Amino acid sequence: MQFENVSPQQFQELKQKLTTTHQASIDGTNAGQIMGHGVVANYAYSAATQTLDVSVQHHPFFIPESSIYHQLDNALNGERKPEPSNTAV
Numbered sequence: 001m002q003f004e005n006v007s008p009q010q011f012q013e014l015k016q017k018l019t020t021t022h023q024a025s026i027d028g029t030n031a032g033q034i035m036g037h038g039v040v041a042n043y044a045y046s047a048a049t050q051t052l053d054v055s056v057q058h059h060p061f062f063i064p065e066s067s068i069y070h071q072l073d074n075a076l077n078g079e080r081k082p083e084p085s086n087t088a089v
Helices: 008-019 064-077
Strands: 002-004 025-028 031-036 039-046 050-056
Touching: 002 064, 008 025, 025 050, 050 064
Parallel strands: none
Antiparallel strands: 002 050, 025 031, 031 039, 039 050
C-alpha cells in the first residue's frame, strides 16, 4: 500500500512510534523491514516524492492485513474520530 504526502518529519515520527509504542524493530533507514507482534512488512520511503510504500509479508491470522494498514494510516495522520451528532435526544 502506498501512503502519499508523507513528509520526512512524519516518516521519522512514524518510525519512532513503531519502535516505542508498538515495540517494533525497524531494519533500514529509508527502506527495509518492520517486525513486531508477528507482523513482518517491507517498506520504502522516498523524501523526493513524499511516498511511503508498505507491503505486509506476514501477519498472524487473527490480525487482518487491512487492520495493519489502518493502524499505519492512523499513526501517520492521527486517529480520526467520528464527528459528534448535533441531533438532540
